Amino acid sequence: xxxxxxxxxxxxxxxxxxxxxxxxxxxxxxxxxxxxxxxxxxxxxxxxxxxxxxxxxxxxxxxxxxxxxxxxxxxxxxxxxxxxxxxxxxxxxxxxxxxxxxxxxxxxxxxxxxxxxxxxxxxxxxxxxxxxxxxxxxxxxxxxxxxxxxxxxxxxxxxxxxxxxxxxxxxxxxxxxxxxxxxxxxxxxxxxxxxxxxxxxxxxxxxxxxxxxxxxxxxxxxxxxxxxxxxxxxxxxxxxxxxxxxxxxxxxxxxxxxxxxxxxxxxxxxxxxxxxxxxxxxxxxxxxxxxxxxxxxxxxxxxxxxxxxxxxxxxxxxxxxxxxxxxxxxxxxxxxxxxxxxxxxxxxxxxxxxxxxxxxxxxxxxxxxxxxxxxx
Numbered sequence: 001x002x003x004x005x006x007x008x009x010x011x012x013x014x015x016x017x018x019x020x021x022x023x024x025x026x027x028x029x030x031x032x033x034x035x036x037x038x039x040x041x042x043x044x045x046x047x048x049x050x051x052x053x054x055x056x057x058x059x060x061x062x063x064x065x066x067x068x069x070x071x072x073x074x075x076x077x078x079x080x081x082x083x084x085x086x087x088x089x090x091x092x093x094x095x096x097x098x099x100x101x102x103x104x105x106x107x108x109x110x111x112x113x114x115x116x117x118x119x120x121x122x123x124x125x126x127x128x129x130x131x132x133x134x135x136x137x138x139x140x141x142x143x144x145x146x147x148x149x150x151x152x153x154x155x156x157x158x159x160x161x162x163x164x165x166x167x168x169x170x171x172x173x174x175x176x177x178x179x180x181x182x183x184x185x186x187x188x189x190x191x192x193x194x195x196x197x198x199x200x201x202x203x204x205x206x207x208x209x210x211x212x213x214x215x216x217x218x219x220x221x222x223x224x225x226x227x228x229x230x231x232x233x234x235x236x237x238x239x240x241x242x243x244x245x246x247x248x249x250x251x252x253x254x255x256x257x258x259x260x261x262x263x264x265x266x267x268x269x270x271x272x273x274x275x276x277x278x279x280x281x282x283x284x285x286x287x288x289x290x291x292x293x294x295x296x297x298x299x300x301x302x303x304x305x306x307x308x309x310x311x312x313x314x315x316x317x318x319x320x321x322x323x324x325x326x327x328x329x330x331x332x333x334x335x336x337x338x339x340x341x342x343x344x345x346x347x348x349x350x351x352x353x354x355x356x357x358x359x360x361x362x363x364x365x366x367x368x369x370x371x372x373x374x375x376x
Contacts (some may be wrong), residue, residue, distance in 0.1 A: 001022045004308035013339055019302060019346025020271070020375065021112070022052050025177050026066035029095075030082040039093045045098060050357050053106040056375040059346065061180050063113040064096050065166065067120055068134045068152070068224045072174065076166050078131035088129040089167045100175055111235065112170050114126055116163045119143065119183050120150040121359065130188035133162055144191040154185065154252075155192035164222050171230040178235035179227055183271060186252040212252035220253075220264050237267035239348075240305055242274060243281055244289065257294035268299060269348050273306035275330055279319030284337050291341040300345035305331050308354040311363030326365035332374050348355050 032044050042223050052060060055216050069080035069087060072095060078088040083095060098113065103110040119134045120127070124147055128135050134152065137143040142156045152159045156190050163313040167179055196211050220238065227236040238257050240247045247253040274281045287303050294301055308333070309324045317323065324330060331349070349355055355368055 013346070015375070017345075018339075019059055020057045021061055021302065021304075021346065021348035022057045022355070023061045023063075023112075023304075023348065023351040024048065024178040025063045025351050026080070027112075029063065029071065029080075029247070031353065033095070034083055035085075036077070036092075041092060041095075042098060044096075044338075046102060048198050048352065048356070049102045049106050049108065052067070052352075053108055055355075055372060057349075058346070059109040059177070060099070061111045061113045061178075062096070062099055063115070064170070065112075065114045065144045067115070067118055068128075068132055070096075072170070074134060074166070074169060075144065075243050076169055078129055080185045081127070086129075087127060088131045093187060096170075096174055096176075096261055099278055102122075104175070109177035111180045111237075112174070112176045113180040113182065114163075114167065115184050116270055117152045117154055117159075117187055118149065119152060122149055125150065138150060141194050144188060144189045146190075148187060151187035151191065152213070153191050153195070154187075154219070155195035160215075160219050160222065163219065163264065164226060167223055168226055171227065171234070176234065179223065179235065180236075180269075181220075181238045183224070183239050183241050183251060183253075186212055186250065209252070209268070213248070213254045216252050217257065217264075220258065222252075224264055230293075232345070235266040237265050239269040239271055242270045242272040242286060242304075244293075259290075259299055260295040262296050262298040265299060267302050267345065268294070269302045269304050269349070271306075272303045272334075273307075273309065273319045273350070275314060275317060275323040276333070277317065278314065278325045279318035280316070282320075283334055287334075287338050288342065291343050301338075301343040302346045302348055303334070303344075304348040304350050305334050307331055307364070307367070308347045308351060310354070310360045325363065328363060329370040331367055332370040335371070335374060 033041055068077060070077040071080050079091045081087045100110045110148060125138060130233060134143060142153050142159055144151055170176060196208055224236050227234050240253050244255055247255045259268055272283060272286050274283045274375050275288060276283050291301050312324055314321055314324055335347050
């Protein structure tokens with residue numbers, strides 16, 4: 001048995017006002033766009049946007065910089081190998097500009113999704129061209145190589161300025177509706193140790209956790225500032241891990257501060273990628289927890305939901321291991337469960353290919369149809 005209806009906290013957000021986001025990641029960009037000529041590329045983008053619009057989505061979160069690169073014309077970052085044959089090759093046209101144009105024609109808003117610190121998800125430095133700002137930082141403490149890949153150092157002020165400059169470049173040149181950061185914040189527990197030792201000479205009682213939270217807070221606060229300076233109607237938000245404890249112990253994101261105060265984000269989009277029967281973080285309890293942290297009207301809650309899990313075993317969910325196989329309306333029920341929450345403004349689906357793949361499984365097809373029913 002499972003709950004279909006949930007106790008109401010406040011009047012539900014009108015379906016007309018509900019924001020419905022869809023993530024288009026570098027995985028989709030590489031799968032659907034790479035290697036095509038201009039006509040085929042534009043036709044594919046047209047189809048992707050049409051599908052999003054027709055289904056009922058209102059906002060696209062497009063990953064424009066995933067590996068210290070760009071799918072747009074940039075004087076700071078090289079062209080992305082997710083589009084071109086190799087990093088730095090000439091783009092066939094400005095992918096971001098075209099996505100914005102076609103999104104707006106279809107009454108969709110377009111948010112530029114940036115991965116601030118990731119340079120590579122492997123250790124292949126040979127692919128990093130001298131056009132990449134990371135190139136000059138290799139073999140310095142501004143960059144670290146680890147088992148997760150190659151990352152910029154969040155503790156370095158020069159790196160923060162680089163990231164902010166990239167945001168400003170997008171804001172100055174493109175009519176985006178938002179800037180979005182994902183959950184890849186602190187890459188490791190060793191990347192900033194030299195910086196921390198230097199800071200201890202000034203503040204001897206500063207803990208390493210406090211130091212790391214300060215570093216990411218500086219980036220978030222500055223990003224919000226430059227976004228609002230450009231246009232107060234442009235949104236800035238982040239997608240932290242759904243497990244809020246991990247944000248403090250692993251990613252060093254002060255999500256409670258961002259939720260409880262203005263001046264940091266317009267929305268929080270926690271990745272609540274859990275089913276209702278997840279033994280560790282059951283969905284309903286988790287989304288209510290996130291809602292409770294928001295103490296200001298300037299911050300909204302937009303839970304991100306795991307369509308990619310549909311039809312799959314959830315190996316870390318314990319009692320909920322087979323939930324995504326046994327039920328075909330989990331995503332719809334998660335939206336219904338979230339709508340009455342006092343700070344809810346909408347939901348996000350991760351990710352495009354999970355819901356619009358031409359070869360959807362029967363599980364995904366039924367889940368998609370059940371979600372569509374509650375959007376009408």
